[in-house]
Amino acid sequence: MPKPQFLYVTYISASPEKVWKALTEPEQTTQYWQHVNLSDWKAGSKWEHRENDRNGKLWLVGKIIEILPPRRLVMSWARPEDEGKPKKHSRVTFEIEPVGDVVRLTVMHDQLEADSEMLESITDGWPKVLSSLKSFLELGRPLPNLW
Amino acid sequence: MDKVFKALADPTRRRLLDSLRAHNGQTLGRLCQHLDMTRQAVTQHLRRLEDANLVATIRRGREKLHYLNPIPIHEITERWIAKYERQHLDALHDLKKRAEGDHYA
Numbered sequence: 001m002p003k004p005q006f007l008y009v010t011y012i013s014a015s016p017e018k019v020w021k022a023l024t025e026p027e028q029t030t031q032y033w034q035h036v037n038l039s040d041w042k043a044g045s046k047w048e049h050r051e052n053d054r055n056g057k058l059w060l061v062g063k064i065i066e067i068l069p070p071r072r073l074v075m076s077w078a079r080p081e082d083e084g085k086p087k088k089h090s091r092v093t094f095e096i097e098p099v100g101d102v103v104r105l106t107v108m109h110d111q112l113e114a115d116s117e118m119l120e121s122i123t124d125g126w127p128k129v130l131s132s133l134k135s136f137l138e139l140g141r142p143l144p145n146l147w
Numbered sequence: 148m149d150k151v152f153k154a155l156a157d158p159t160r161r162r163l164l165d166s167l168r169a170h171n172g173q174t175l176g177r178l179c180q181h182l183d184m185t186r187q188a189v190t191q192h193l194r195r196l197e198d199a200n201l202v203a204t205i206r207r208g209r210e211k212l213h214y215l216n217p218i219p220i221h222e223i224t225e226r227w228i229a230k231y232e233r234q235h236l237d238a239l240h241d242l243k244k245r246a247e248g249d250h251y252a
Contacts, residue, residue, distance in 0.1 A: 005171060007214035009203040106203070127221035134222075143225060 006109040006122065010130045014137040016096045016103050020070030022133055023094060026054060032132040032142035035059065043067050047075060062089065071096050077109075079118070090118060105130070151219045154199035159184070160192050164201060167215040174210050 012019060022028045026036035030052060038054055039047035042064060049060035061083050066074035073094040082088035093108040107126060112119050132143040154160055159182065166181060167173060179189050193213060196202040203216040228236065 007172070007203045007205060007212075007216065008218055009200055009216050010218045011200065108205070127217050130218055131221050131225055 005112050005119075006107075006126065008107040008109075008126050008130055010105050010134055011099065011102050012105055012134050012137050013102045016070040016098055018137060019096050019103055019105055019133075020073075022137055023073065028136075032136035032146075033129055034146050039064060041067060041069075065091070077118070088113065105133075148219075148223070150199040151201065151223065154195050154201055157192070157195075160196055163189075163192060163196060164215055167202065167213060171214050172212045174212060178213065 014022075022032070024037060024039075024041055026038060029036045034052065036050050036053055036056070037047060038050060039045050041047075043066060045064050047062055047064055048058060050056040050058050058080050060077055061080050062076035062078055064073070064075055066072065075092050076089040077092055078085070078089040090112045091110050093106075093110075095104075095106040095108075097104045097106070107130065109122055109126065112122075128143065128146050132146055136142040162182065163178060166178060170177075175186065175190065175193070178193070179186055182189055193202060197204060200216055200219050203214045204211050205214075206212075
């Protein structure tokens with residue numbers, strides 16, 4: 001198994017269900033990510049990552065590889081123009097694990113092409129998104145002007 | 148946040164983070180190669196970094212892989228650096244790097 005290229009961990013004072021909803025419900029995602037993740041959330045289904053809401057600019061597409069609410073979500077990630085090129089798809093794994101009365105949210109991003117544009121944008125993107133998610137769930141206040 | 152600052156207040160631990168920034172996902176053995184230290188001492192430093200959530204680990208078979216986790220540092224910058232200041236700070240940082248070379252202690 002190839003090793004993940006990025007591993008992010010954040011501890012959030014919230015229930016696993018709340019964290020799960022924040023990752024999968026567009027009404028919530030738009031508030032702290034300023035983008036939405038759209039899917040029927042079934043294994044094998046497609047998902048889309050759009051700006052603002054379901055009519056916004058399409059940034060990413062992929063498939064749900066594995067889904068186990070509210071604990072584990074594995075998805076493939078690609079730019080829309082690379083949808084038909086499996087070699088250009090990377091993979092994101094979310095794991096939500098209760099630790100005492102908080103949860104440990106782990107995000108693993110792997111199968112990325114070296115020196116790709118995607119590599120650059122996620123290195124910048126994940127810390128912002130995860131900090132904003134934490135602030136949104138704990139304080140009801142996402143980080144302002146994320147992008 | 149105390150744990151983050153305490154973890155960062157040590158040159159060896161900062162070197163470990165530099166090493167992970169260059170090559171993410173290293174084993175203990177590989178991290179030890181660049182340090183003139185016992186494995187046990189390096190393990191203890193890594194534990195402090197993991198405690199502060201600056202290093203995240205996963206197991207792959209018999210190996211434990213170490214990753215730089217920038218989330219706590221991002222939270223620090225969000226707390227004290229305003230969005231509009233970032234561009235000026237980047238420019239100053241570039242200037243300093245060019246003038247001094249890329250050295251960290």
